Amino acid sequence: MANHRLVTLLWIFTEKFGLIFLSMITFVVYARLLTPTELGVGTVIIAIVEMVGLLYSSVLEDPLVRAKRLEDRHISTAFWFAVLISLASIVVISLAAMLYTPSPALQWMTAVASVKILFTMMARVYVVQMRRTSNFKRLASRTLLGKIVGGAGGIVVALWGFGAWAVIAQALIMEFVCVLVLMNGDRRRIALCIDGPFLRELLKTGAPVAINTLSTQTLQRGVNVVLGMTAGAHVVGMFNLAMRIIDLPRSAIYNGLMSYALPVFARRSSDPLRLIGIISDSTAISGFLLTPFFLGIALTAEDIVLLIFGAKWADAIPMLQVLAITAAIGNLAMYATTALVAVNHTRVTLKAEVTTTLLALGLVYLLGPTFGGMGAALALLVRMLLITPLQVRGLNTAIGYGWGAFFESGYRSVIASLVMAVTVFSVSPHLALQGFLHLACNIAIGALTYALAYSVLHPRWPQEFKLVFTAR
Known part of the structure; x- marks a missing residue:
């Protein structure tokens, strides 16, 4: 198995x-x-x-x-x-x-x-x-x-x-x-x-899932549309470069994890305790890898944009930093929607998903003319800060996944990532290196610092993470 x-x-x-x-x-x-x-x-x-x-x-x-x-x-x-x-x-x-x-x-x-x-x-x-x-x-x-x-x-x-x-x-x-x-x-x-009756039942079951998904995807794609209306295609191009740097790894990793997680969660939907356990374990492992990854992008954004894409995209750097921090926060409740689909309780967060999406698009519309792509990036950050606790509340309502499980699964990766960020931010200006060597050195320092900090917080993490693939 x-x-x-x-x-x-x-x-x-x-x-x-x-x-x-x-x-x-x-x-x-x-x-x-x-x-x-x-x-x-x-x-x-x-x-x-x-x-x-x-x-x-x-x-x-x-x-x-x-x-x-x-x-x-x-x-x-x-x-x-x-x-x-x-x-x-x-x-x-x-x-x-x-x-x-x-x-x-x-x-x-x-x-x-x-x-x-x-x-x-x-x-x-x-x-x-x-x-x-x-x-x-x-x-x-x-x-x-x-x-x-x-x-x-x-x-x-x-x-x-x-x-x-x-x-x-x-x-x-x-x-x-x-x-x-x-x-x-x-x-x-x-x-x-x-088959008419089956189609009606399928549409009835799928409608809440679609609205949740549409809320998230409208946010990601609708931001480009609204930003184009308010700030022009040039700003959309800058924002899209920053967003793509985040979305390429995030979408690939998240979609892969969710493809695997949905049938696994569904098989345990009748046993809430086992489901809570595997959600917590999955969140801990994913956060262990992804939280420092996205925070690392924020720390090295200037090198990434200038070295890989060129100076004409320099305006995308601050947007990339905000979007990377937003992605790091999103790891804390990344399995919420998938777990709710597995237990057929997507309606509990439906209103929150739609409301926060509309709020974010409204902020893009208001901030776009003045702040351009940075206004869109800040709108996405505000939305993430609002929706994460609402998703945890929805999981608590549906299966009893409370704040204790939420903090237990994520606090180690967050603390270790912050230690990494402080270290890189302090050391990077004093490195007598430029170009790709500077980028590589920052990555090495960050990875080493994070590994040490996480191991101090959780010395037995290799053994416990291995159990996820052999238990439950």
């Missing part, structure tokens, strides 16, 4: 860290070849399209994964509903672009980008089956291949000088290749039928 868990996690993170590496390559190329304005235009268009796709995906995917039994008619129902709603959305988005966008180029970009919704939704039933059977090897293969082909296509388009089209081309090609790989690996015949 322990070996199976480790192999499963290995495939999950082969996919996710492979994506980080490939995404970073393409993003560095885009940062060199595109202007902030071109990057901002492509980002806003893809953000709008992805918000729609994620809404539909959330309604279908997680409820199907946690279903106790999944029949062929259920698969057919989900697939054809996904296709029909995607085609309708493509038409609506294309018409909206024609009505509200005076530029023919923007109209065409929006219409073409909206096809991504169809490819995304066609893949959902195949992803569900592979998540249910823990076939993460196939999932990793399709994503990595899609990223390689999509990234290469986007870079070619950028080299040809088509600007924002490069971002759209990458997204479309990647999604198309992914769905082809999935269909080739699972050549099932999907009957042309829709």
Whole structure:
């Protein structure tokens, strides 16, 4: 059992860290070849399209994964509903672009980008089956291949000088290749039928999950849209670079962990004590790795931006620092939404998710004209400070996960990370080094300090973390 868990996690993170590496390559190329304005235009268009796709995906995917039994008619129902709603959305988005966008180029970009919704939704039933059977090897293969082909296509388009089209081309090609790989690996015949009662139940179960997901994703993608409306595409480009540096590792790691965590939590949903235990253990291990990682990005933000992306992106440095601190705080309750999905209690945080998202977007709208991208970064920080305690309260209501478990799972990584930050902040100005050597030395000092501080707080951490894979 322990070996199976480790192999499963290995495939999950082969996919996710492979994506980080490939995404970073393409993003560095885009940062060199595109202007902030071109990057901002492509980002806003893809953000709008992805918000729609994620809404539909959330309604279908997680409820199907946690279903106790999944029949062929259920698969057919989900697939054809996904296709029909995607085609309708493509038409609506294309018409909206024609009505509200005076530029023919923007109209065409929006219409073409909206096809991504169809490819995304066609893949959902195949992803569900592979998540249910823990076939993460196939999932990793399709994503990595899609990223390689999509990234290469986007870079070619950028080299040809088509600007924002490069971002759209990458997204479309990647999604198309992914769905082809999935269909080739699972050549099932999907009957042309829709089970009305099952579809209604699926939509009823998936709606709260979708609203929660849409709240989070609207925050991430909607910020770019609102910022574009209030501060312009150039500011969006700067903010998007800072956000991408955070989101590339965060999304890859979080998505990998949640893909594994949902079925594990669901199997323990009838035993709240065991579920609380595995949530606490998972949070402690994730915080051990991720809290110092994101705080380290904040500490080395200047070197990262100037050395890798160039001086034209220097305005993104303070935004990156705020966003990295926000991500570090988010580790403290990172499994809350997944745990609530597993026990079918997503409604307990629904109002909080929506309210804090609307508040954050309102702050972006108010602060954007004056503070630009920094206003958006501060809005996300405020939202994280508000939603984290509300998520813990929701977990307490649903399964009895209280503040004691919350502090126990996170305080060591937070204290050790703060010790690391003080040490690096104190030592870094006195290093007689520049460039990549300065960055590498800061990373080494931070890693060593963190390891020592954490070991002092929790001397038996290697043995206890190992037990997570062999117990519960």
